[in-house]
Amino acid sequence: xxxxxxxxxxxxxxxxxFFIISGKVHRTIxxxxxxxxxxxxxxxxxxxxxxxxxxxxxxxxxxxMIIVAVLGKTGLFQYLAVKSAKMARGDPxxxxxxxxxxxxxxxxxxxxxxxxVFIAPVSILIAKELGISxxxxxISEAVASNIGGTATLIGDPPNIMIGSAAHxxxxxxxxxxxxxxxxxxxxxxxxxxxxxxxxxxxxxxxKAKIMEFDTSRIIQNSALLRRTLIVFALVxxxxxxxxxxxxxxxxxxxxxxxxxxxxxxxxxxxxxxxFSQIEWTxxxxxxGFFIMVGxxxxxxxIKAIASKLAEIFHNSILFGSLFTVWLSGFLSAVxxxxxxxxxxxxxxxxxxxxxxxxxxxxxxxALSLGACLGGNMTLIGAAANVVVADIxxxxxxxxxxxxxxxxxxxITIINLSIASFYIWLRYLILI
Amino acid sequence: xxxxxxxxxxxxxxxxxxxxSESVIRDLSREACKGFxxxxxxxxxxxxxxxxxxxxxxxxxxxxxxxxxxxxxxLIISVSIPKKPVIVEGKTVKIFFLILTANASPLYLNVLxxxxxxxxxxxxxSSILSCRKPEDMIKTIKxxxxxxxxxxxxxxxxxKDFPSVSFDMTLKEAIDILNEKKSLxxxxxxxxxxxxxxxxxxxxxxxxxxxxxxxxxLSFLKTFQPVEDILKDEASIKVGDIMVPAKVVLEPGxxxxxxxxxxxxxxxxxxxxxxxxxxxxxxTLRGFIKRVLRA
Numbered sequence: 001x002x003x004x005x006x007x008x009x010x011x012x013x014x015x016x017x018f019f020i021i022s023g024k025v026h027r028t029i030x031x032x033x034x035x036x037x038x039x040x041x042x043x044x045x046x047x048x049x050x051x052x053x054x055x056x057x058x059x060x061x062x063x064x065m066i067i068v069a070v071l072g073k074t075g076l077f078q079y080l081a082v083k084s085a086k087m088a089r090g091d092p093x094x095x096x097x098x099x100x101x102x103x104x105x106x107x108x109x110x111x112x113x114x115x116x117v118f119i120a121p122v123s124i125l126i127a128k129e130l131g132i133s134x135x136x137x138x139i140s141e142a143v144a145s146n147i148g149g150t151a152t153l154i155g156d157p158p159n160i161m162i163g164s165a166a167h168x169x170x171x172x173x174x175x176x177x178x179x180x181x182x183x184x185x186x187x188x189x190x191x192x193x194x195x196x197x198x199x200x201x202x203x204x205x206x207k208a209k210i211m212e213f214d215t216s217r218i219i220q221n222s223a224l225l226r227r228t229l230i231v232f233a234l235v236x237x238x239x240x241x242x243x244x245x246x247x248x249x250x251x252x253x254x255x256x257x258x259x260x261x262x263x264x265x266x267x268x269x270x271x272x273x274x275f276s277q278i279e280w281t282x283x284x285x286x287x288g289f290f291i292m293v294g295x296x297x298x299x300x301x302i303k304a305i306a307s308k309l310a311e312i313f314h315n316s317i318l319f320g321s322l323f324t325v326w327l328s329g330f331l332s333a334v335x336x337x338x339x340x341x342x343x344x345x346x347x348x349x350x351x352x353x354x355x356x357x358x359x360x361x362x363x364x365x366a367l368s369l370g371a372c373l374g375g376n377m378t379l380i381g382a383a384a385n386v387v388v389a390d391i392x393x394x395x396x397x398x399x400x401x402x403x404x405x406x407x408x409x410x411i412t413i414i415n416l417s418i419a420s421f422y423i424w425l426r427y428l429i430l431i
Numbered sequence: 432x433x434x435x436x437x438x439x440x441x442x443x444x445x446x447x448x449x450x451x452s453e454s455v456i457r458d459l460s461r462e463a464c465k466g467f468x469x470x471x472x473x474x475x476x477x478x479x480x481x482x483x484x485x486x487x488x489x490x491x492x493x494x495x496x497x498x499x500x501x502x503x504x505x506l507i508i509s510v511s512i513p514k515k516p517v518i519v520e521g522k523t524v525k526i527f528f529l530i531l532t533a534n535a536s537p538l539y540l541n542v543l544x545x546x547x548x549x550x551x552x553x554x555x556x557s558s559i560l561s562c563r564k565p566e567d568m569i570k571t572i573k574x575x576x577x578x579x580x581x582x583x584x585x586x587x588x589x590x591k592d593f594p595s596v597s598f599d600m601t602l603k604e605a606i607d608i609l610n611e612k613k614s615l616x617x618x619x620x621x622x623x624x625x626x627x628x629x630x631x632x633x634x635x636x637x638x639x640x641x642x643x644x645x646x647x648x649l650s651f652l653k654t655f656q657p658v659e660d661i662l663k664d665e666a667s668i669k670v671g672d673i674m675v676p677a678k679v680v681l682e683p684g685x686x687x688x689x690x691x692x693x694x695x696x697x698x699x700x701x702x703x704x705x706x707x708x709x710x711x712x713x714x715t716l717r718g719f720i721k722r723v724l725r726a
Contacts, residue, residue: 075647082651121645128640217650394641 009043009299013292021335028281031288031339038295052294053287056164056250060154061111061286062278063253067232068110069277070260074225077106077118079218085126086215090207092132092200096140097189099123103141104148104185108155109236112145112384120391131206134392135399136196139407142388143376144188147415149384150372151181154239154249157286158341158371165345166364169243176365180422184373184415191414195407231260289342297346306350313351317359318428320351321366322420328370329416333377341371362427369419377412379404432581434545435573441465442509443565449511452487452519452527456480456496459509459529475500475531488543489522493550495543497530506538507531510568512560525560540587540723541580549577585690586683588722589704589712593618598626602668605629618703618710619674625710627674628703635661637673680705681714687723690714 016034019025039046071077084098099119106115119141127134149155153163153173163173219225235256239249257274264270296302313320324344331340344367352360375382379389379401385408392399442462449455456479464472478498488495494517509529516523528546532539549555555575562568594614596605598621609617609631616630636644638661643649679693680703693702694716704712 073647078647078651117645121642124640124642125646128642212653213651214653215651218648220648220650391642391645396640 005041005043006299006301008041009038009295010301012037012041012043013296016292017339020339026281027336028285028288031285031292033288035288035291035295038292044291044295044298048298049291049294052297053290054161054164056248057157057160058283058286059250060160060164060253061157061283063235063250063255063257064110064154065114065278066257066274067228067235067253067260068114069274070224070228071110071232072114072118074221074228075218076225076229077102077115078122079215081119081122081126082213082218083215085210086213090130090202090210092127092130092136092202093189093193095126095130096137096192096196096200099137100140100144100185100188100192103144104151107145107148107384108151109232112149112156112382113387116141116145116384116388117391120388124392124395124397126210129206129209130200130202132200132202134395134397135403136192136199138388138392138397139399139404140188140192142382142385142404143192143408143411144185145384146372146376146382147181147184147188150369151178152239154253156372157338159368160249161338161341161345162364162368163249165349168361168364170239170249171241171243173368176361176426177368179426180369180418183422184418187414188411191411192407195410227263228260231256231263286338286342289339293342293346296343302343302346303350306347306354309347310351310354317362318424321362321423321427324348324363324366325370325416325420325423328367329374329377329412332371332374333381333412337371337375337382341367344371362423365427366419366423369423370416373412373415373419376408376415377405378408381408432579433573434542434549434577434579435569437506437508437542437579438510438569438572440565440569442507443568444511445562445565445568447511447513449513450515450517452483452494452496452517452524453480455511455513455517455527456483456529459496459511459527463507463509463529463531479529479531487519489519489524490547491550492516492523492525492556493528493546494519494522494524494526495528495530495546497532497539497543499532499534499539501534503531504533505531506533506542508542512562526556538579538581540583544587545577545579549575583687583723584683585681585685585687585704585714586712588687588718589683589714590718591712593710593713595620595710596629596670597621598669598671598674600670601666602634602662602670602673603665605670606631606634606662606665616701618713619670620710621671624708625677625680625703625705626671627676629670629674633675634673638662677703677705682706683711687719691716691719694719 012034016030019030020027035049038044039049080102081099084102085095088094088098103115103119120138123137123141124134127137150159151174153159153168153170159173162168163170235252238247238252238256242249242252261267261270261274313323328337328340328344348360348363348367351363375385379385385404389399389404444458444462447455447458449458457476460472460475460479464475475498478500479496482498483496488497511527512525516525530539530542549572552575555571558571559568562571594608594612594617596608596617596619598619605617609615615632616628618625619627619629640657643657649655679697681690681693683704683706690702694700700717701713701715703710704714
C-alpha cells in the first residue's frame with residue numbers, strides 16, 4: 001500500500017466518521033458510501049471488502065429482529081408491565097423496580113430499542129393513571145435496557161460484534177460479563193429511588209385504579225404467544241449450548257425466526273409484515289462500517305494503532321483494561337458505540353498478537369462493559385435513550401438532554417466503577 | 432363519438448302503437464334482440480323491468496329504460512315515439528330510449544348524459560318528435576352534434592354537494608356539520624381555497640394520547656379518561672389545527688379508473704376533487720358503486 005493510498009483511506013474513514021457523528025448525513029448513507037468509496041479508489045478490492053462484513057452479526061440481528069417483532073405483537077410486554085403494576089399494588093417505586101427488571105431481562109436477549117419501544121407506551125399509561133410524570137419510569141427503562149443489554153453476547157450490538165470477532169461463546173460471555181451487571185441492576189432501583197425521591201407520590205384512589213386493570217384480556221392470541229415463547233426459549237437455549245453443538249448464534253437465531261414464520265397461518269403475510277419491521281438501515285450501517293474498517297486493516301492503519309496502544313498499556317493488561325473501560329465509556333457517552341467498537345475490535349485483536357492471546361480476554365470484557373454501559377451517560381449515548389425521549393416527547397413529556405444526563409451520568413460513573421473493580425478483582429487478583 | 436352513430440333505423444319505432452311503458456319496453460326489446468336466441472330476449476326484458484321497478488329514469492318527457500346485461504358485449508339504443516304520450520308513474524313520456532349495455536361498460540352513463548343533453552334542448556326535442564321517418568330522426572340528432580364521451584371522468588360521478596368546513600371554524604362547528612350531513616369527512620377550505628381534509632377518525636386519532644395508539648390493545652381498561660375527553664375542548668380547537676393536507680387530490684377530468692385505484696391504494700373511501708385550487712366535489716367509493724356499477 002502506498003502512502004498516498006493510506007492518506008486517502010484514512011481521509012475517507014475520518015470524513016465518514018465525522019458525518020456519522022455530526023448527523024449531517026444519515027449514518028447508513030455515510031457508512032455505505034464511505035465503504036464503496038474505498039472500493040472505487042482501490043483501497044480494498046470488492047471481494048475482500050465483502051469478506052470483512054461479519055455476517056454472523058448481520059444474520060443474528062435479522063433473526064432476533066423478526067422474533068422480537070412477533071413477541072411485541074403478542075402483547076407480552078404490555079401484559080408483564082400491567083401485571084407488575086398490579087403486583088406492586090400501585091406503589092410507584094416498586095413499579096419502577098419491576099419495570100427495570102422486565103426491561104433489563106428482555107434487553108439482555110432482545111434488541112434494546114425494541115424492548116423500550118414496547119415497554120414505554122404502557123409505562124406512560126400506568127404513570128398517567130397514577131397521576132404522576134412518566135419521566136422517572138422512562139429514564140429508568142432506557143438505563144435498564146442498556147445495562148441489561150450488556151449482560152449477554154446478543155444483548156447489545158457491541159457484544160454481538162465482540163463475541164463474533166473474538167470467537168467468544170454465549171455462555172462464556174454470560175459467565176464473564178453478567179456478574180457485575182446483576183449487581184448494577186440490583187442497585188439501580190435504589191439509585192433511581194434516591195435520585196427521584198419525592199417526585200412520585202400517589203393517592204390511594206389512584207392506586208385503586210391500577211388494581212382495576214383486567215390483565216386477563218391483554219393477550220388476545222394466546223396460541224401465537226405460546227408458539228413465540230417456545231421458539232424464543234429454544235433459541236435462547238440454543239445460544240447457551242451453541243459452542244457444544246458447533247453452531248454460530250446467527251444460525252440459531254435465523255432458524256428460530258423462520259420456524260416462527262413457518263408456524264404462522266399466512267406465511268406470505270407474515271413474511272411481508274415481519275420483513276418490513278427489520279431495521280434495514282441499521283444492518284446496512286453495519287455492512288458499510290465493516291467495509292470501512294476492513295479498508296483500514298488492509299492499509300495497516302489498525303496495526304499501527306494497536307502497536308501504539310500496546311505501548312501505552314506498557315504491556316500491562318490491568319492498565320489496558322481499565323483504560324479501555326473508561327475510554328470506551330466516555331466515548332460511547334457522546335458517540336455511537338457501534339463504529340467505535342467496530343474499529344477497536346481489530347485493534348484489540350492485533351494487540352493480542354503482540355501480547356499473549358489468552359491474556360487479552362479482560363480487554364474484550366472491558367470493551368464490552370465500557371461501550372455498552374457508557375451509552376447511559378448522556379441522552380445521546382444510546383439509541384434506546386433517544387427513542388425513549390422521542391416517545392416521551394410525543395406524549396407531551398419532553399425531557400431535555402440535561403434532565404436525562406444528570407441521572408445517567410451519576411449511574412454510569414457508578415457502573416463504570418463497578419465494572420473496573422470487577423475486572424481488577426476477577427482477572428488480576430483472583431487469577 | 433356522436434350519439435347519432437349509435438342509432439340504427441331498424442331500432443327506431445315512430446308512431447309506436449303502445450299504451451303502457453311495459454309494452455313499449457317489450458316491443459323495443461324484441462327489435463333489439465333480433466338475431467339473438469329467444470331466451471336472451473326474455474332475459475333482457477326481465478332485466479329492464481327489474482331495473483324500472485327500482486325507479487324509472489324519466490326527465491322532461493324522455494324515459495330511459497335500461498339494463499346491464501351479463502354475457503353481452505354491445506351497446507344497443509332502441510327508440511320509440513308512441514302514438515300518444517304514455518303516462519309512467521304520473522309523468523308524461525313522449526319518447527323512450529331503451530339502452531342495453533354490457534355489464535361493466537362505462538358507456539351507459541355517457542349515453543345517458545348525451546340523451547339528457549338532448550332532452551334539455553326544447554327546439555331539438557320538438558324537431559325529433561316531429562320526424563316522420565327513422566332516418567330523419569337520426570339525421571336530426573346527427574345535426575345537433577351531440578357526443579358520447581368514450582370514458583367517464585371524475586366530474587361525471589363526483590358529489591358536488593359535499594360537506595365543507597372552513598379553516599378557521601371551531602372543531603365543534605365542524606363536527607356539527609359532519610353530524611348534520613351524516614358524513615365521516617369534510618373538505619377544508621381557507622378563504623375559498625382548498626386546504627385539506629378532516630375525518631372523524633382523524634379527529635379521534637389526533638385527540639387520543641400517542642402512547643395509547645402504540646399499545647397492542649387497551650382491553651385491560653374499563654374506563655379511559657382520554658377517550659371521554661376527546662371532545663372536551665372542541666369549542667376552542669380550530670379546524671386548521673386538526674385538518675390534514677390531502678395526500679392525493681383529483682381533477683374533474685381525471686379518469687374514474689385513476690380515482691378508484693387511488694382510493695384503493697390510499698385505503699381512503701373518498702378523494703377531494705380540486706380545480707384551480709378550489710374544491711369542486713368529492714369522489715367516493717359509495718358514489719362509484721351507485722353511479723357506475725349499479726347505475
